[in-house]
Amino acid sequence: MKRSIIDIWVGTFVAVGFGGLLFLALKVGNLASFSTAETYQVQAKFANIGGLKVRAPIKSAGVVVGRVSNVTFDNESYEALVTFNVDAQYRFPRDTSAKILTSGLLGEQYVGLEAGGDGVMLKQGDRLRLTQSAVVLENLISQFLFNKAAEGKDSKDGK
Amino acid sequence: MLAGLRQGLADLGSGATAKLLRLGFAARFFVAILLHSGTAFRRFGLTIREIYFAGVLSMVIILVSGLFVGMVLGLQGFETLQRYGSGDALGVLVALSLVRELGPVIAGLLFASRAGSAITAEIGLMKATEQIAAMEMMAVDPIARVVAPRFWAGVISMPLLAALFSALGIFGGYLVGVKLIGVDEGAFWSQMQASVDVRNDILNGVIKSLVFGVAVTWIAVFEGYDAPPTAEGVSGATTRTVVTSSLAILALDFVLTALMFTGGNAK
Amino acid sequence: MATAPIVEIDKVSFGYDPAHPVLHGVSLRIEPGSVVGIMGQSGCGKTTLLRIIAGWLKASAGNTRVLGESVRDLDSDGIYALRRKMGMLFQFGALFTDMTVFDNVAFQMREHTDLPPDLVHDLVMMKLEAVGLRGVAQRMPSELSGGMARRVALARAVALDPRLMLYDEPFTGLDPISLGVIARLIRTLNDSLGQTSIVVSHDVEECFGIVDYVYFVSAGRIVAEGTPDELRRSAEPFVSQFVLGEPDGPIPFHYPAPTYEADLAAPAKNA
Numbered sequence: 001m002k003r004s005i006i007d008i009w010v011g012t013f014v015a016v017g018f019g020g021l022l023f024l025a026l027k028v029g030n031l032a033s034f035s036t037a038e039t040y041q042v043q044a045k046f047a048n049i050g051g052l053k054v055r056a057p058i059k060s061a062g063v064v065v066g067r068v069s070n071v072t073f074d075n076e077s078y079e080a081l082v083t084f085n086v087d088a089q090y091r092f093p094r095d096t097s098a099k100i101l102t103s104g105l106l107g108e109q110y111v112g113l114e115a116g117g118d119g120v121m122l123k124q125g126d127r128l129r130l131t132q133s134a135v136v137l138e139n140l141i142s143q144f145l146f147n148k149a150a151e152g153k154d155s156k157d158g159k
Numbered sequence: 160m161l162a163g164l165r166q167g168l169a170d171l172g173s174g175a176t177a178k179l180l181r182l183g184f185a186a187r188f189f190v191a192i193l194l195h196s197g198t199a200f201r202r203f204g205l206t207i208r209e210i211y212f213a214g215v216l217s218m219v220i221i222l223v224s225g226l227f228v229g230m231v232l233g234l235q236g237f238e239t240l241q242r243y244g245s246g247d248a249l250g251v252l253v254a255l256s257l258v259r260e261l262g263p264v265i266a267g268l269l270f271a272s273r274a275g276s277a278i279t280a281e282i283g284l285m286k287a288t289e290q291i292a293a294m295e296m297m298a299v300d301p302i303a304r305v306v307a308p309r310f311w312a313g314v315i316s317m318p319l320l321a322a323l324f325s326a327l328g329i330f331g332g333y334l335v336g337v338k339l340i341g342v343d344e345g346a347f348w349s350q351m352q353a354s355v356d357v358r359n360d361i362l363n364g365v366i367k368s369l370v371f372g373v374a375v376t377w378i379a380v381f382e383g384y385d386a387p388p389t390a391e392g393v394s395g396a397t398t399r400t401v402v403t404s405s406l407a408i409l410a411l412d413f414v415l416t417a418l419m420f421t422g423g424n425a426k
Numbered sequence: 427m428a429t430a431p432i433v434e435i436d437k438v439s440f441g442y443d444p445a446h447p448v449l450h451g452v453s454l455r456i457e458p459g460s461v462v463g464i465m466g467q468s469g470c471g472k473t474t475l476l477r478i479i480a481g482w483l484k485a486s487a488g489n490t491r492v493l494g495e496s497v498r499d500l501d502s503d504g505i506y507a508l509r510r511k512m513g514m515l516f517q518f519g520a521l522f523t524d525m526t527v528f529d530n531v532a533f534q535m536r537e538h539t540d541l542p543p544d545l546v547h548d549l550v551m552m553k554l555e556a557v558g559l560r561g562v563a564q565r566m567p568s569e570l571s572g573g574m575a576r577r578v579a580l581a582r583a584v585a586l587d588p589r590l591m592l593y594d595e596p597f598t599g600l601d602p603i604s605l606g607v608i609a610r611l612i613r614t615l616n617d618s619l620g621q622t623s624i625v626v627s628h629d630v631e632e633c634f635g636i637v638d639y640v641y642f643v644s645a646g647r648i649v650a651e652g653t654p655d656e657l658r659r660s661a662e663p664f665v666s667q668f669v670l671g672e673p674d675g676p677i678p679f680h681y682p683a684p685t686y687e688a689d690l691a692a693p694a695k696n697a
Binding site for chain 2: 003006007009010012013014016017018019020021023024025027028055
Binding site: 289296298 | 480482506507509510512513514516518520521522523579582
């Protein structure tokens with residue numbers, strides 16, 4: 001085979017192959033968002049993070065504004081310490097609250113931010129004061145049973 | 160009867176030691192390839208020629224298979240997802256299945272049977288017809304000139320072929336899901352983009368295909384170089400290449416998946 | 427005038443399996459400028475001897491000196507350097523099937539030298555002219571007949587004018603015309619390029635016609651040596667059986683087996 005023909009074909013092959021990779025990265029994956037955006041870090045403590053994982057989205061008003069970057073256990077307060085990377089273009093007030101929510105009924109968990117009213121904005125390294133932990137099914141059930149039992153006892157007493 | 164059992168055990172033992180010996184030789188061969196790879200890169204034309212024979216000529220089977228696998232995923236996936244009212248997640252199903260698993264694995268298996276067996280046969284025949292010996296007599300190192308370019312050609316081609324397989328598979332799933340069945344086009348792509356992570360899914364898929372490329376090409380060149388210089392020897396070697404490569408791909412896939420997609424992610 | 431021999435083999439022994447040696451204490455000398463034949467039956471060890479000279483196999487005993495170097499003391503770089511001065515013609519040519527005839531002959535020039543393409547082209551044409559095959563320069567080896575392939579391989583082997591040429595059974599399977607051509611080429615190339623050649627063969631006619639000296643090998647030992655004329659007149663039983671092509675003699679016709687009566691009387695095994 002002539003050298004030039006081989007070179008052309010190999011060049012085409014490599015170009016098409018890289019094209020495939022690019023297609024995967026851009027159209028199929030989420031490269032377009034976030035990997036090169038600037039972020040600032042904010043922390044929050046939760047009594048229970050449930051199934052929250054690193055790289056879980058941080059949403060506010062349903063829009064993804066950041067990602068969870070780290071989850072550790074604070075041995076002094078015995079709570080979970082979660083670090084967020086928030087996209088630099090979004091500023092939140094200092095009294096913003098963070099809740100751990102579930103997308104759909106059985107979906108994966110994410111962090112929802114509700115903006116507060118404070119004039120001063122969060123900066124790098126700040127800690128969110130108001131947090132609400134994930135809903136744990138067992139606690140919910142035992143609470144429900146407890147309530148039911150209390151109700152039954154009240155009505156018995158009331159009689 | 161006891162003598163027969165003892166003989167069987169002895170055969171098993173010697174067979175196992177023979178295989179271990181061969182594995183050791185194969186490992187040394189691998190190191191030799193790496194050490195003698197200078198020529199393959201300094202005279203890159205040699206490697207380019209091999210990329211043509213290994214990669215370009217495999218494109219047709221990869222593209223066609225990818226398309227069909229994607230289309231089947233679309234059909235079967237929708238069938239099952241629809242039962243849980245999650246038909247819109249078809250894009251996610253097709254994309255993740257292909258990028259994480261089916262792309263690297265099936266492309267690897269196809270590459271092993273098409274290009275791997277061709278490489279084994281070629282090197283084996285060169286050895287049988289004394290071309291390798293002639294090269295050595297002319298003071299040209301056959302590992303540098305014949306083996307290393309083929310090895311690197313395989314390693315370079317595999318990730319590209321796997322990416323093409325996945326890309327075409329997703330397109331096939333799109334054709335079947337959106338165009339044929341009627342899944343919402345916007346939901347198809349947006350859910351896919353939301354769930355497929357470049358670093359964790361796509362990059363891991365690329366790493367897998369690189370590992371498979373190394374394994375398959377290593378086995379192919381080794382079996383060719385080690386083949387007995389007869390017709391039966393070469394044909395046995397090509398069969399062994401396909402079988403051993405396929406098993407290696409599946410075993411490595413398990414190991415890599417366990418490392419990448421389960422333990423690593425659960426923080 | 428005592429010029430050093432090109433090849434000097436001193437009591438060399440070798441066995442692929444140490445328990446069954448193929449060569450027992452073989453000694454021979456190859457004088458510069460001569461064409462020497464190493465002859466014997468199939469399987470007598472002559473190809474093994476050639477391989478030891480080329481540095482492929484390491485003798486288990488004895489000394490092998492080629493072009494002034496002791497072969498067993500060389501490392502792989504040393505052996506490669508030694509092989510640059512040698513050329514070998516393999517039994518069936520062993521041309522590279524994925525290249526043209528031209529590229530085959532040009533192979534060594536391109537691998538080992540930095541000669542410009544024009545010079546390489548001219549040299550290839552010269553070598554092909556010497557073997558009479560300039561006309562097939564652009565053909566692929568698969569398109570050539572056996573005799574032509576072997577001549578191309580010869581052109582390839584002498585591409586860099588080696589000092590020592592090794593020929594492994596160059597006459598096997600050729601028609602009479604090609605036989606004559608190859609034999610003449612071996613002699614003329616040897617003389618015109620100032621080479622020394624070793625021809626391993628069992629073709630008495632062709633070999634005796636071109637060699638200066640012959641060593642006869644049988645069962646791993648040198649059993650006779652001399653010029654072709656001396657050997658033709660030799661009374662040595664093995665030599666005369668070989669030279670005259672007699673079916674029976676020191677090399678028996680019958681392979682060792684039980685007596686004929688015993689085999690006929692024995693019951694059939696695969697009834």
